[in-house]
Amino acid sequence: MVIVTAGQLPYILVAIMAAICIYAALFKSNLFKKMLAMFLLTDAVNLLFIIQGYRIGGAIPPIIPPGMDPSEFALRAVDPLAHYFVVTAVVIGLAEVATLTVLIIYTYRHYGTIETKKIKELRG
Amino acid sequence: MNVLLIQAPILAMLLSLLGSILCAVLGMFMGRRAVELLSGIITAATVALSSLALINVYFLGGPYVYFMGGWPPPVGIPYVIDRFSTPLSLVVSVIFFATMVYSVRYLEKDRDVKWYYSLRFLMQTGMYGLLFTGDMFHIFVMLELMGLSAILLVPFRKEVKASVEAGIKYGIYDILAITIYYLSTAMIFGMFGSMTIAEISAKLGGYVSPFSGGIFADPSALPVIVALIVWSFAIGAAIVPQHFWLPDAHSMAPSSISAILSGLLVQVNIAVLARILFDGFAAGSLQAGTVGLQLLLVLGVASSIVGSAFMLVQSDIKRLIAYSTITNLGLITIGLGVGTSLGVSAAYLHIINHAFVKASLFMIAGVFIHATGSREIAALRGISKALPGTSLLYTIGTLAAIGFPPLSMFWSKLLLLLSVLSAGGGYSYMILPMVVSIVFESIAQIRLLAIIYSGEKRPVNCRPSLSVTLSIGMMIGIIVLTGLMPNLLFEFGNLAAEDLLNVSGYVDLVLNSLNYPAP
Numbered sequence: 001m002v003i004v005t006a007g008q009l010p011y012i013l014v015a016i017m018a019a020i021c022i023y024a025a026l027f028k029s030n031l032f033k034k035m036l037a038m039f040l041l042t043d044a045v046n047l048l049f050i051i052q053g054y055r056i057g058g059a060i061p062p063i064i065p066p067g068m069d070p071s072e073f074a075l076r077a078v079d080p081l082a083h084y085f086v087v088t089a090v091v092i093g094l095a096e097v098a099t100l101t102v103l104i105i106y107t108y109r110h111y112g113t114i115e116t117k118k119i120k121e122l123r124g
Numbered sequence: 125m126n127v128l129l130i131q132a133p134i135l136a137m138l139l140s141l142l143g144s145i146l147c148a149v150l151g152m153f154m155g156r157r158a159v160e161l162l163s164g165i166i167t168a169a170t171v172a173l174s175s176l177a178l179i180n181v182y183f184l185g186g187p188y189v190y191f192m193g194g195w196p197p198p199v200g201i202p203y204v205i206d207r208f209s210t211p212l213s214l215v216v217s218v219i220f221f222a223t224m225v226y227s228v229r230y231l232e233k234d235r236d237v238k239w240y241y242s243l244r245f246l247m248q249t250g251m252y253g254l255l256f257t258g259d260m261f262h263i264f265v266m267l268e269l270m271g272l273s274a275i276l277l278v279p280f281r282k283e284v285k286a287s288v289e290a291g292i293k294y295g296i297y298d299i300l301a302i303t304i305y306y307l308s309t310a311m312i313f314g315m316f317g318s319m320t321i322a323e324i325s326a327k328l329g330g331y332v333s334p335f336s337g338g339i340f341a342d343p344s345a346l347p348v349i350v351a352l353i354v355w356s357f358a359i360g361a362a363i364v365p366q367h368f369w370l371p372d373a374h375s376m377a378p379s380s381i382s383a384i385l386s387g388l389l390v391q392v393n394i395a396v397l398a399r400i401l402f403d404g405f406a407a408g409s410l411q412a413g414t415v416g417l418q419l420l421l422v423l424g425v426a427s428s429i430v431g432s433a434f435m436l437v438q439s440d441i442k443r444l445i446a447y448s449t450i451t452n453l454g455l456i457t458i459g460l461g462v463g464t465s466l467g468v469s470a471a472y473l474h475i476i477n478h479a480f481v482k483a484s485l486f487m488i489a490g491v492f493i494h495a496t497g498s499r500e501i502a503a504l505r506g507i508s509k510a511l512p513g514t515s516l517l518y519t520i521g522t523l524a525a526i527g528f529p530p531l532s533m534f535w536s537k538l539l540l541l542l543s544v545l546s547a548g549g550g551y552s553y554m555i556l557p558m559v560v561s562i563v564f565e566s567i568a569q570i571r572l573l574a575i576i577y578s579g580e581k582r583p584v585n586c587r588p589s590l591s592v593t594l595s596i597g598m599m600i601g602i603i604v605l606t607g608l609m610p611n612l613l614f615e616f617g618n619l620a621a622e623d624l625l626n627v628s629g630y631v632d633l634v635l636n637s638l639n640y641p642a643p
Contacts, residue, residue: 018307025300034296041303045310052314082313085261089306092268096299099272103279103292110285119289 010051017044031107031114035100042093046086053082129180133205133213134190136173137252139166144245151238160228163241167221170248174210174217181210187623189258189634197320198335202634203256207619208472212395215476216251218602219387219483220244225595226487227380229588230494234378240280244384246273251388254396258634260309260319260404263396267305267360271298274389278377290369290376297369301359308352315341315349321404322634325627328410331635346412350405354397354419361393363457364427367450371434374449375442375499379490382442386449387483391475394453398460398468403630408463421461425557427454432564440499441489444568445482448525451565452478458554459540462547465625469617470539472624476616477532477606481524484599488518491592495584501572506579514588515576517600522573524603526566532607537562539617 004012021044024037055078062080064073104114111119128135143166151159181187187206194200224244231237250270257263275298279291309319316324317336332338355366362370370390374382401420407413431450438444452474459471491514496503508515524531527538544554588596606613623629 022300022304025296031292031296038296038299038303041300042306045303045307048307048310049313052310085309085313088261088265092265095268095272099275100292100295100299103275103288103295106279106282106288107292110288 010047014044014048014051017041017047029116031104031116034116035097035104038100039093039097042089042096046089049082049086049089053079055079126180129176129184130188130190132173132177132180133210133252133256134192134203136170136177136213136217137249137256139173140170140245140248140252142166144242144249147238147242147245151242156237159238159241163245164224164228166245167217167224167248171214171217171221174214177205178210178214181205181207182619187633190256197258197323197634198318198333201262202258202320202322204258204630204634205256206623206630206633207616208395208399208621208623209255211476211616211620212255212392213252215479216248216255216388216392219384219479219599220248222595222599223380223383223483223487225591225598226383226490227378229592230380230490231378234281240277243273243277244381246270247277247384247389251392254392258321260312260321260324260400262319263400264302264306264309267302270389270392271302271360274298274381274385277381278373278385280378280381284376286372287376290372294369294373297359297366301356301366304352304359305356308349308356311349311352315339315343315346320634321400322631324404325406326631326635328406329631343412346405346410347415350401350412350416351419353400354416354423357393357397358423361390361397361453361457362450363423363453364430364450367427367431370450371443371446374446374486375440379442379486379493382446382490383483383486386446386486387479387481390449390453391456391479394456394460394471395475398471398624401460402463402468402624403627406627417461417463419461420457421554424454424457424459424461425554427451427457428561429454429557432561432568435565435568438568439501441492441501441504441572442486442499444501444572445485445489448485448565448569449478449482451561452482454561455537455540455558458558459543462543462551462554464543464547465618465621466539466546467543468624469614469621470536470543472620473613473617474533474536474540477524477536477603477613480599480603480606481521481533484521484596484603485518485525487592487596487599488514488521491588491596492518494586495588496582497585501575504572504576506582507584508577509581510584511587513593514596517593517596518576519573520600520604522569524607526569527562530604530607532603532613534607535610535613536617539614 018041021037021041025034028034058076058078060077062077108114143163147159147163150162190203190205192201247270250266253266275295278294279287281287316327317340327339359366374386401407401413401416405413407417428451431447431454435444435447456471456474459467492504493499524533527534544551
């Protein structure tokens, strides 16, 4: 029997989210659902970054106060690097969504549908 | 060292980023000629700067690391300017310059060219960043920059139904690939607490960083991360079984963009993957890297066979050339997967030679399509009598692509075959699929040549203008010249493989050339 500790629960949530999103992005036929799945996958990874940067009891801002020992500081401050990655990725995610939305709108104008099963001009 | 020489590759990258903004702004106030003049000047300047960087790295200063903004690695982004990345950046600059000259007349009838040039510059910026960077997260940002601009350039002729379909297909799969790569960077962050490739490599060898400590998690999970990275780059580089977007995207894009996509974009993906595998995970000496190399070997064999088999049944000239790209990428990944010094240098040379050959073939295919008004191979019957000069250039390009002896790709294909044989053991059996794929590709390409040279003279809609012919001639000239100087090519390949495979040298270069600020 697999024993799950409370600390592992957020990671399991991320794994489930990522698995559902990769499945949906590959096998759903609606282009808009594919796009949503990819955006949610980015969010799952963002969550993973935040979880990894989190420290229990991390209450002080990530600037070393004068006189504090660096190892004690590392225990009491949340890792700011993870937040930097997430902020960058959120901005990039906006660009992704904008790009895909433009393409989906053009697909709808040309084909009158966004179901990939009905769009068969090219043979792959 | 001279300040300009040190900063030349960074300046080339920043200049193309600036060019992207300037093209969009200038295009709103002035006509297309102004935009074309501006982008011509900027691409020519990037060629000059990349050549300066090459001269510096090879003859004056040797490899060095540039810290972006002056921040050393665990905090900032190191740009590793060594003998692996610099020649590739010169190839990027030259092909962008040639396609720039080509697209002035090629896009004469299209509207909104300011966005075309703007996005092209963004893609160029992304490629420089990918080639030089030594940071996993920076690779993600630059993949997005390169990928999103390429996704928007594929359906540039948005009134064509099929090109929009190719664009959405490419968009979905490329963004999925990049997001999967992002997932793997999160796992790497959790395991190593650092994103610098050199630090990852050093921590696998037992190094403890003053900032982020050692390894946090059990490194036996590393093969999973490596497999995710290989998967994401395999989609980006269109390696079988993730190849299905490539023939659509590369055949429906404007020919000047197809040349860049097929000649540079996929190869840059492979080069970055090689950098991560060999320098980050010390492929060959560690279990994780070995898993990556074995994956590359299997995928490479599948890619070369499937790509060349599909070449035999194509009726569209651009799709035929696109499947040839899949075949050659398979050969490149086999070379990398062998992992010996000879294999890596052969793969490196194949990347460079294939870039020039494939870019020139797509550019000439664009001329043929404009002249005949059709993409079908059957419509090319008798074109050699109407356009003798262009057909001659196409013949040289095709002969180079199938590896005809004095031309450039003959040497790299020969080295690839030799590397597989010299690795011995089970690797020797790889020679069979490689030879089969080379034979299939030759049959398909020679059949196309036979159609071009058969039949009566046919009427053509338009003849290629001087600038188009010059840009193609430049590329073909490079192919012939490099083929005539194989020793020079081998020298480049050996030095690049030396820099790539020397992991301790790479780690020293990045980590020890810095002065940590006093705490």
